[in-house]
Amino acid sequence: MGNLIAGSPLALAIASRGAARCCLAIPGWKEDFALAVEMVAALDVTSRALVLHFAYFFPLVNGVLLPDAIFAQRAHIALRRHGQEVCKRSAPRCEVCPLRRLCTFYLRTS
Numbered sequence: 622m623g624n625l626i627a628g629s630p631l632a633l634a635i636a637s638r639g640a641a642r643c644c645l646a647i648p649g650w651k652e653d654f655a656l657a658v659e660m661v662a663a664l665d666v667t668s669r670a671l672v673l674h675f676a677y678f679f680p681l682v683n684g685v686l687l688p689d690a691i692f693a694q695r696a697h698i699a700l701r702r703h704g705q706e707v708c709k710r711s712a713p714r715c716e717v718c719p720l721r722r723l724c725t726f727y728l729r730t731s
């Protein structure tokens with residue numbers, strides 16, 4: 622199963638469980654996020670964006686994850702990969718980009 626909404630609904634479910642555990646202070650949320658990130662590493666951009674949102678952005682804005690060196694390294698890798706695969710300088714693939722609703726360039730030019 623997959624590719625209905627994202628390449629790995631199971632990874633999204635595990636990331637969602639991690640978010641729920643994080644909100645309820647139930648141990649295991651970091652492991653859920655780590656597993657989900659590992660599962661989507663080789664999958665489509667939408668799956669990666671959704672899982673990375675759960676695993677990094679969600680805990681960061683809620684103050685349960687500090688932006689340490691490991692976070693900075695993972696964010697760097699994710700952004701670099703996004704630039705290589707989706708937001709290419711010569712031909713950005715905005716039609717498949719999960720960031721387009723937040724992207725100033727896209728909003729200005731579409």
Ligand code: SF4
Binds near residue numbers: 708713718719727
């Ligand atoms: S929507 Fe923005 S971030 Fe996404 S590919 Fe287009 S220009 Fe790049």
